[in-house]
Amino acid sequence: MPIETKVPSQPPSSLEAWVKLLDGIRVPVPKESHDRVLQAINDSRRSLRDIAELMQDSPALVLCVMREANHSANASQAEPAESLEVALNRLGLGRTSQLLARLPALPGEEIPPVLRQFLLISQHATQQANGLFASRLARLWQEIHWGSLLFLSPMWPLALAYPKLLDTWELRVIHKGEDAAEVEQALFGVRLMQLCRSLAEHWRLPEWVIQGYRLLLEEREQLAQVLNIAREQDPLVQQQRLDDEPALRRWFNQPPNTVLLANGLALAAQVGWDNPHLLRWQLLTALYLQTSLDDVQQQVHQQAAASARHHARHALFHPAEALIWPWNQRRPHPDMLTPPPPSTEDLGRWRALCQTLLAQPSPFSNGVHLASQARDALLACGMQRVMLLSLDKATDYLRVQQTAGLPKEAATIALPVAQNKLLQKLMSKAGQLRLTPDNHAQFSVLLPAPLRAFFRSEHLLLRSLAVGEQVLMLAVADQDGKPLADVSVQAFGKTAQCIERALAVFAIRNG
Structure with missing residues (x-):
C-alpha cells in the first residue's frame, strides 16, 4: 500500500493523533492520469489552464498540489489558493513536476476500491456543483468547482488507511439508521465531521471547504430552520418566511454553501434516489435556487447522467445506474447481501x-x-x-x-x-x-x-x-x-x- 506513514492495526482515538496519521498518508494517483499530466508539464505549448484541466481526472493529484501550494512554508500569501491554477502559479511547473515524481502512481484498478469510490463521489459532486450553481455564479465558478472537488478530500486518506471502518460506518449509520455520534465514537473515537474539518484546516484547503464543515458542526440550528422553510410547498410562503428573517436568508444564500449542497446531493444519492437524506438536500437546493423540487430533481438526474459519462468506472457504483431502477429501490450495502455459496x-x-x-x-x-x-x-x-x-x-x-x-x-x-x-x-x-x-x-x-x-x-x-x-x-x-x-x-x-x-x-x- 502506498502509504508514507505506517498504519497501526488499532486506529487512533484522539483528534490530534488522527490528523497526524492521515497527514502522513500519500493518496495514490492513477498512473495514466499521472503520466498525461507529467507529459503536459514538459510540453511548452501547454498553458496552466490546460494542465489544470488534465489534473481534474485525478482528484488526489489536485489535493496534493493544493496542499503543497498552501503549506505555510510555501505560501507567501496570507490566503490559501482557492483554485488549482493559482496553486500551480505559486509552485511553478518545476516544483510541480518534482512533486509528481514523489507521488505513488498505480494502475487505476490497483487503487483500493473504497478510496476509488470516494474519489468518484467527489467527481460526481463537482459535476452537480458545476451544473446547478456555476453558471448562475459565473464569477465564482473556480471556487465552486475546486471546493466541491476537495470537500471530501479529508476522507480519502482515511479510506486508504481504514477502509473497513468507513464500510462499517456506512452500514450502521446510513443503512441501519444507528445514531451517528455513537457509531463514530465507537469506531473512530471522534466525530467524523470534526476530523474532516481539522484535517482541512491543517492542509489549508480552500475556505469554502472549511466553511462547509463549520456549518455542519456549529450552524446546524440555522440549517434546520432553513430546511423547515424549504419543506413549505407554496413558494410564496417560502419567500415570505425568508423575508421575515433577513439574517437567516443572508446566511443561507452565501455562495460557499453551494459546495456543501453539491456534496450532500452526491453522497446521499449513493444509497438511492428515494431516501430522506437526499430529499433534504434536494429541498435545500430548490430553496437556494428559488425553483421547484421537481425542477431540481430533474436537473440533479441530468447532472448524474453527465457525471457517469465522464467518471463511471468498472466495479464502482455510480448513482446514475439507479436512475433506471424502480423509484423506491435502494442500493443495499454489500454486507447486507447474502454471500454466494462456496465454490x-x-x-x-x-x-x-x-x-x-x-x-x-x-x-x-x-x-x-x-x-x-x-x-x-x-x-x-x-x-x-x-x-x-x-x-x-x-x-x-x-x-x-x-x-x-x-x-x-x-x-x-x-x-x-x-x-x-x-x-x-x-x-x-x-x-x-x-x-x-x-x-x-x-x-x-x-x-x-x-x-x-x-x-x-x-x-x-x-x-x-x-x-x-x-x-x-x-x-x-x-x-x-x-x-x-x-x-x-x-x-x-x-x-x-x-x-x-x-x-x-x-x-x-x-x-
Missing part, C-alpha cells in the same frame, strides 16, 4: 478436510493441530470469521485456540464461563445458537463483551462441541457480518459434527 473448489476442499477430521486412528499430533484443521474446514464451508475456544477445566475459562479473519488481538481473549449465563448454557451441553436480526436484540446483550466487540454482527453462529456429555470447545463463526447463506449454515452444522467426531477419536488415542 466447487472450496466444497471439494471442505470434504477433504472433513474426511481428515473423521479419519481413524486420529492423524492429529496434538489439540492445536486438530483445532487448526477444524478452523480450515469451517472456512472452506463458507465462514469468513472463525474463533475456536477450548475449555480450560482448571480455571473454568474458555481460551482461544484458533482464529481466522479476526484481528490478532482476538487470539488473547479468555472468557470466564461462570460469569456469563449464555456461556454456562452453551457449555452445559452441546447446542447451537444462531443470531438473526429478529433475535439479535435479545441475545447480543447476553454475549460476553469481547465476543460482541470482535463479532459485531446480526448474523452469527455459536456452537458448543462435546464428546459424549462433556463440552470441550466453543465454535463462533459468521460470514463477515453478512446474512448467512443457508448452504453454509448446513455445512457449518456438518463440520461441527465432524469436529466432535475428531475430538472423540483423539481422546481415545490419548486416553
